[in-house]
Amino acid sequence: MQKSLRVGQILYTNVLPVYYYFDQPKFEDRIQFIRQVPAQLNQAMAAGEIDLGPISSFSYAEHASQYVALADLSVSAKGRVGSLFLFSKKPIEQLNGAKIAFTNTSATTVNLLKIILLKFYDYEISYVTQEPVLEEMLLGADAALLIGDDAIQAKRNSHNLHVYDLGELWHQFTGYSMTFAIWALRKAAIADHHDLIAEVHASFLDSKRKTKENPAPLIDYVHTHFGGEKEEWVRYFQGLQHDFGDVQRIGLEYYYRCAAELGLLAAPTTVDLWQAGGRQTKTTLTR
Template sequence: MNGLSNGVKITARIGMVNYINTAPLYEVWRRTVRRADWRITEAPPSVLNRMLHENELDLGFVSSQEYALHPGEYRIMSDLSISSTGPVGSVFLFSELPIAGLDDQLVLLSSQSQTSVSLVKIILEEFHQIHPRYRSGLASELDPGAERPAAVLAIGDEALRLAVEERYPHRLDLGEAWQEHTGLPFVFAVWGVRGDFCREEPDTVLAVYQELHR
């Protein structure tokens, strides 16, 4: 079903997010797992979402919103997520203005994310009654000739870099903002498995799960 790689039959196509905040999981995996029949794809969540949905992956880290959009297609591995109760520390809205001043201002939304893009819109539009203009992209790839955004949504490594650089005087941790307004934790990403793969290859799914829980 999954083809060959260097003459080895691929039994699982696995998607990994290689960010600093996933290092406790992925770095252990890279050091300990030696399976030539498992093919690893490293990509941002937005890419892994598409690949899992289009059957280019069998399982991997995907946005929680991707699961919510297609709950009948996926299963979730328990105890494996990027989530927070309060500050998440790696998903920020960085702003040149106070949050209240972002109405009708341009906000750059990370093209690497799906869940965080929806979450920041909920926080701004529903919690704060603020309606900015949006554009998709990355802070590291801004076009000098384009309109400069007043705020930037960044995730993962880009968010950690911007936090250290302190270019923006205002920052909003999305996990913290969600918890303050709802009292609830927030799940940004889950380990999703295609339902058909679960049915056809249960032993492989279990083997991957056991490696992830080492």
């Protein structure tokens, strides 16, 4: 009997528009959902324990020879993200030589901050990786990086701290959109699950469309389960992009070039897209 398709889901609210209206009963026992934070999903995908799902954009680049990306799906923003924050005891202009605590749940954002501080600010920084608990992270560091719902919760109580949105900083220096996660598909899974992958992809796109047309149920859901004001969640989801077109691709591939320039990646990477009908297209960077 052919095994089920293993589908990842990030344990953060930022992917919910792609999953909220996903037609799970339609697939019954044909797919298995695996819900983890990005760093865990990155590892599971690389180990072949997940067939498709959202992973850190940086992890896609590290394993690009093994993956393609599902077309028109991402977690991106052009400017403010609202869930990727650097919390600092002093202004960012005074962080040269500082020690920064990184969350252990991220790859893309950790390296994005390195690019911003090393390339754009020309700082020398030391780093430590910790569990995403802001108070503990700041005990021995000048600043701390949090992502996802950990960052959203911490922002509500970040009194007397300087808070910087990494999407805003990236856009300020580059003018580009930034893509933090893309829905990766292991090439090895395509032959066994080709038609099912197309169905799952279509259901993701349908959920994204329905959420955009009628966001109120999703806003009610996150307000009930994650707290905060509804207006806060409306602004948050309005700032996120779940598409992956030329705007997102160009920004992401520039990020890959910056990462390679700093030695964070072995080489610049392009993104291969898997279309709903199974057709693959290779992107190229234009500036």
